[in-house]
Amino acid sequence: MRIGPYQLRNRLIVAPMAGVTDRPFRMLCKRLGAGHAVSEMITSNAMLYGSNKTRRRANFDGELAPVAVQIAGSDPAQMAEAARHNVAAGAQIIDINMGCPAKKVCNVLAGSALLQDEDRVARILEAVVSAVDVPVTLKTRLGFRNGEENILRVAQLAEQTGIAALALHGRTREDMYNGAARYELIAEVKRSLRIPVVANGDITTPEKARAVLQQTGADAVMIGRAAQGRPWIFREIDHFLATGEHLPPPKVSEIHAILMEHLQDHYAFHGEYSGCRIARKHIAWYTNGLRGSNEFRQRMYQLDSTTEQLAAVDAYFKQLALQGERLVYQDETALAAA
Numbered sequence: 001m002r003i004g005p006y007q008l009r010n011r012l013i014v015a016p017m018a019g020v021t022d023r024p025f026r027m028l029c030k031r032l033g034a035g036h037a038v039s040e041m042i043t044s045n046a047m048l049y050g051s052n053k054t055r056r057r058a059n060f061d062g063e064l065a066p067v068a069v070q071i072a073g074s075d076p077a078q079m080a081e082a083a084r085h086n087v088a089a090g091a092q093i094i095d096i097n098m099g100c101p102a103k104k105v106c107n108v109l110a111g112s113a114l115l116q117d118e119d120r121v122a123r124i125l126e127a128v129v130s131a132v133d134v135p136v137t138l139k140t141r142l143g144f145r146n147g148e149e150n151i152l153r154v155a156q157l158a159e160q161t162g163i164a165a166l167a168l169h170g171r172t173r174e175d176m177y178n179g180a181a182r183y184e185l186i187a188e189v190k191r192s193l194r195i196p197v198v199a200n201g202d203i204t205t206p207e208k209a210r211a212v213l214q215q216t217g218a219d220a221v222m223i224g225r226a227a228q229g230r231p232w233i234f235r236e237i238d239h240f241l242a243t244g245e246h247l248p249p250p251k252v253s254e255i256h257a258i259l260m261e262h263l264q265d266h267y268a269f270h271g272e273y274s275g276c277r278i279a280r281k282h283i284a285w286y287t288n289g290l291r292g293s294n295e296f297r298q299r300m301y302q303l304d305s306t307t308e309q310l311a312a313v314d315a316y317f318k319q320l321a322l323q324g325e326r327l328v329y330q331d332e333t334a335l336a337a338a
Contacts, residue, residue, distance in 0.1 A: 001035065001196060001220040003093055004135030004164045006066040008220070010035035011213070011241070012234045013167070013198055015224030016070045016095065016139065018102075019278070023059055024265040028258070029227060030064050033235030035220070037068065038095050038139070041105075044073030044082035056269065060090045068093035070139065072100065074109040076123040080131035087132045093164075094132055096124065098140040098154075101173045112173035115144040121154055125161040135164035139200075139222075142185055144173045155189045167198040167222050177225075187216040198222045206240030213241075229285020232258070249326040256317035259286050263313065267306045276306045283313060289329040290320060 001008040014021060014029045014037035026037040039060075060067045069091040071082045083094045098121065100111030107113075114121050129136045138158050143149035149172060158166050168189060170181030181201030190197040199218035203209050204226040212221055227233050232250055239247050262282065267275035283300055287293040296316045303309045 001198075003036070003066065003068075003137060003196065006093070006135070008035040010238050011220040012036075012209075012237055013220055013222045014038065014227060014234075015167075015200060015222045016040050016097070017224050017228075018100070020228060022056065022266075022269065023061070023063060024262060024269050025231070025282075027063055027265075028262055029231045029234060032232045032258075033238045034223075034227075034231075035234075036066070038093075038137075039067075039069045041070050041072045041097050041100065042082070042086065044071050044075065044078040059269070066092040068095050068137070070095040070097050071128075072097040072105065072110050074114065074120065074124075076120070076127035079124050080127040083128045083132045083136070087134055091134065093135050093137060094128060095137045095139055095167075096128055096163075098138060099167075099169050101141070101176050106173065112141050112144060115141065115150060115154065115173065118150065118153060118157065122157050122161065125158060125163060129162040136162070137165045137167065138163045139167040139169070141169045142172045142182065146172050146174050148172075149185065151185065151189055152192060155193055159193050159195050163195060165196040165198060165219075166193065167200055170199070170201040183212055183215045186218060190217045190219075196220065200224070206237045206246065209237045210241055229282065229288060249328070251326055252317060252321045252324065255286070255327060256314075256321065259283070259313060259317070260310065263306075263310055267310075272306055276304065276309055279306075279309060283309070287316065290327065291323060291330060292316075292319070 001011050012035050014026060014034045016038040018040050021037065021040045029037055067090055069086045071079060071094060073079045073082065086094060097111055098114045105111035140154060142151045155166055168186050170183055170186050186199050196219040198220045199212050199216045200222035203212055203221050203223050209221050236247050263279055266279055270278055280301055284297050287296060300309065300312050303312060
């Protein structure tokens with residue numbers, strides 16, 4: 001898998017997820033097997049460049065190359081300026097968001113709402129590609145509404161305007177995240193293009209990653225929700241694609257150390273107040289399905305300091321280690337009773 005001059009180390013990419021793929025999470029996923037990661041969405045509105053949230057999202061200190069930044073907006077000139085601004089700040093790849101289905105994004109005609117206006121799509125792509133001398137990629141969906149899928153035309157526009165790679169979520173905006181991703185249309189897009197195509201949607205296991213690569217002919221897969229609380233999924237998939245065999249479940253002691261380090265990096269990045277509150281969802285994802293996790297999470301949600309939170313996680317994983325060497329996820333029946 002190659003994006004412009006950058007040869008990725010494998011075919012596994014971390015999907016950009018608002019409020020999730022901050023710098024600490026991206027760096028951790030890369031360390032645990034991801035070949036590439038894209039930042040969470042950054043607005044193209046220059047008036048917000050100075051906000052704390054935007055500054056944090058544009059912080060790439062220490063991140064492994066290539067650094068990819070996703071920008072969102074609806075005005076071609078603003079998007080071009082956002083691309084220049086982020087390249088000046090250190091971005092090595094610019095990714096354009098035309099896939100986000102969130103109402104607040106679509107209501108300002110950004111994200112997947114752009115798929116309703118192919119002329120605007122073309123003008124944004126042309127403006128951004130012309131504005132910077134780094135590769136520009138596009139992440140999008142099959143279309144805005146079911147029955148009106150226009151991804152084949154949008155994909156052709158992308159290639160014609162100089163987009164370096166296309167990441168495609170196999171749903172429309174109308175689907176949101178419901179139903180099954182439609183890989184057959186991703187395969188059709190792949191057959192129609194010369195640029196790399198990345199398949200996205202419902203890739204949750206090593207077997208599913210291999211099946212999607214085979215079914216679509218895609219150059220890589222992009223993994224989002226399945227990596228939440230399980231960033232080691234990338235090394236599991238990478239190993240399976242290379243050998244056809246599964247890695248053993250990780251040791252409790254290893255995941256204990258990974259989570260503690262992730263939290264400390266997270267707190268340093270976000271600060272005491274935001275760090276503690278944002279970390280709650282990460283801790284919940286890490287522990288979901290583990291023995292006694294429901295009771296633990298209910299206690300953890302009540303903690304208001306990073307020190308207390310870190311101590312609670314430490315104690316939980318030390319207790320978990322007494323019950324077995326490796327992580328064991330309970331089935332739904334057992335989980336309900338936990």
